[in-house]
Amino acid sequence: MTITKRFWIALIFSLPMLVGMILMPFGIMIPGGEWTQFILTTIVMAVAARPFLQSAWASFKKHHSNMDTLVAIGTATAYIYSIYAMITHQSVFFESAAFVVTFVLLGQVFEERMRNNASNAIEKLVDLQAKEAEVMRDGKLVKIPLAEVVQGDLIKVKPGQKIAVDGVITEGSSTVDESMVTGESMPVTKKIGDKVIGSTINSNGTFMFKAEKVGSDTMLSQIVELVKKAQNSHAPIQNLTDKVSEVFVPVVLILSILTFLVWYVFLGATIAQALIFAVSVVVIACPCALGLATPTALMVGTGRGAKMGILIKNGEVLEEVNDVKTVVMDKTGTITNGKPEVTDIVGDSQQVLKLAAALEESSEHPLATAILDKAKADNVQADKADSFQAIEGKGVEAIVNGQKAFVGNDKLLNDVKISADLENKMVQLQNEAKTVVFVGLNQEVIGMIAIQDAPKATSKEAIATLKARGLRTVMLTGDNERVAQAIAQEVGIDEVIADVLPGDKADHVEELQKNGKVAFVGDGINDAPALTMADVGIAMGSGTDIAIESGGIVLMKNDLRDVAKALELSKKTFNRIKLNLFWAFVYNVLGIPVAAGLFFAVGLTLSPELAGLAMAFSSLSVVTSSVLLNKAKIDTKVKTA
Structure with a gap:
């Protein structure tokens, strides 16, 4: 049964007792009196409070205690004592047990709703996916459901349409709104060879693209999965909370027993009065807010980060x-x-470029791509290279036209001859922030290619x-x-x-x-x-x-500007966790003395039901604090010359 259903059951069966409490000063009693209260509270305990009791018992069997332990002991004590009091014709407080359950569940309903709002921000992205795609099948464009799109499909996208899956443009050009995935507000220009992201919106052009990633492999699906994992992850500071809760619950139970003994034995209170103070201590001390401090802030912080890309x-x-x-x-x-371009060729440009292209055809290095792009632009046809060998961090070697050729950086030049003119030119190019690639034959450098990545x-x-x-x-x-x-x-x-x-x-x-x-x-x-x-x-x-x-x-x-934003957001999220933990601790520290009747002489007390209400609002305040992370200013701008 959901928390919301349990809350409504508790509320509906508690309301008659609330009405009875309001009408009691006017001499109007609830029909059936104590027996009606007993039946109503029994339903609340059996249905709405059962998960608290089951959780507390499961922890007890493992010699542990948790937040539910306090709720279970507090409500069970009030309920069982009231049955005894009803049989022995003493004052009962069934309503305390029912109201505590109701107010605890009220707090959980609020926190569940806010947590859902925080996580749903990401889930809504999934709902924004295209429902169908116009795919080339058997030479014709046909509309098919998104689930039927497969890797390699050619897909047509018209102005205003959503891009179905991740892929690469093969025909046409356009601008694409990628804000829902990357957080980038300005549309991005796309042309042949550029990647497109599924679920983003095509602005003004028509293009065809080849599907590369579909289903759960798309970027959007992976983002959703990453954020889900982050929101369910465990921050190390949570270990402190868990350790505190492990000690806190037994300490509270001891304080509750001491409160009862002091009031009953030393201060002469009745069993009912002493028990009310003891139960109030148990209920007000329930560290629900402590348990919410970390996960709610983590959920909101990671959700906001996803919106920012x-x-x-x-x-x-x-x-x-x-x-x-x-x-x-x-x-x-x-x-x-990350897109290096050839800026200078030193030596016989045709020979140097042709030899370099021959060797780099088998390489995946970004500098190799720049050389191949230059050869293609200059219509240079590369010869075939045999016995290709990549040397990590240095370059490549191969046999071209029966001669040993090499292309690489200066680490490759151990026993290689290089003229003074080439060395001087190398220094000049490097001082211009250009990467120099040496091209050689038979242990001699025949030229250089300068590549720049601005x-x-x-x-x-x-x-x-x-x-x-x-x-x-x-x-x-x-x-x-x-x-x-x-x-x-x-x-x-x-x-x-x-x-x-x-x-x-x-x-x-x-x-x-x-x-x-x-x-x-x-x-x-x-x-x-x-x-x-x-x-x-x-x-x-x-x-x-x-x-x-x-x-x-x-x-x-x-x-790269997002590095500072990421650091700032992470810092604010962690600081919010610490703030939540501080207020959760303060709440318990201040609440327990009041509930124990320390200020009874000045008229300041807390009944179990009010303690339950206060605890519910404590949890609500922590969740609200976390949600306010969405409004926190992430300002990383500085003035540069």
Whole structure:
């Protein structure tokens, strides 16, 4: 039975007793008197309160206690004593047991509703999916349900339509509104070869695209799954709450017993009066608010992040972010655009480009792509390369036309001859922030290709923002020192670690961790070990699947400025968890003395039913505090020169 149904049952069967309490001063009694109260309360205890009793008993059998233990003991005590009092013709307080159950369930109904509102923000994205797609089948365009779209299908999208699944444009161009997935408010221009995301909205053009990911593999489905996991994850600070609750419940029960003994034995109260104080202590101390402090804030924070295009994968990240001292960034695709272009060819351009293209045809490196694009643009036909061999972090070697050829960086030039003119030209190009690729035959460099990957327009602002937050910024790259320093100077990076082999990035991150916690930002396959090694791994959304899987935070917009936003949001979410825990503790500390009758002499007391109502509103206040995270200002802008 749902919490809402249990609440309505408790409320309906408690209301007659409430009416009876209101009419009692006027001499009007509830029909049936105590027997009617007994029957009504028995229904409430048997139906609405049963899960509390079952949970408390299950914990007791395992020698544990939980929040339900206090509710169960408080209500059961009031109920059982009232049965005894009814038989012995003493005052009963059946209504206390019924009202406590009703008010506890009222608090749970409120918290469930607010938690649903927080999580439904992501679920609504799924409802925005296209219901059908216009797919090319047997040479004709036919409309089919979304579930029937398969990988490789060619799909037509008209202006104003939703894109059915993830894919790559094969014909036409348009602008696409991707705000529902990435949080980016401005439409993005798309042309042949560009990727499109399922459920985003086509603005003004018509295009065809090839389906690459369908069903649960689409980006939207993965976002929903990631956020669900994050919202159900366990932040380490929750361990403190669990430990406190484990001790707190037995302590409260002891205080309740002491309260009863003090009032009954030493202060001369009746059993009924002493029992009311004891039950009030049990009910007011129920640490429901304590249990809600972490999960509700985590749920709202991760939900808000998803709307901003920032996916926080788990609660652990939130705590780690607070102590981060250094932000380490990969260069290619993170600080730079990730689309290198050939700018200069030194030597016989036709020969150099033809030889380089022959070797790079079998390579997947971004620089290889730049060389192949240049060869294609210049209509250069590459020769066939045999015995291809990739040398990690250095380059490639192969046999072309019976001669040993190589293309790579300066690490490949151990026993290779290079003229003084080429060396001087290399220094000049590197000082211009260009990566130099050496092309050679038979142990001699015959030319060089200069490739440049310009920094993103937003990188300087992003790094200035991080530095303004007191964070140290480091570039970690496999590129050579001169190129790395030139780009670092352009964007304002504090420190450069260059000439790093792909497998060594994680080692450098580990070394930096000796001076404090480190966040690493990257997007490539070779960044995965560093993302995992860092205290906080931040993966760019345009990166490889393995990099995204390794990161604790994923930036869907591929915008370096979102690093500061992610850190700020994580920090605010964690601070809200701490604020919730503080108020939950304060509430219990202040409430218990009042419920125990410490201020009875000045007329300040709490009956069990009022204690239950106060507890319900305590839980509601914690949930409301978490929901207010949606209104928290995430301001990371700084003025840059």
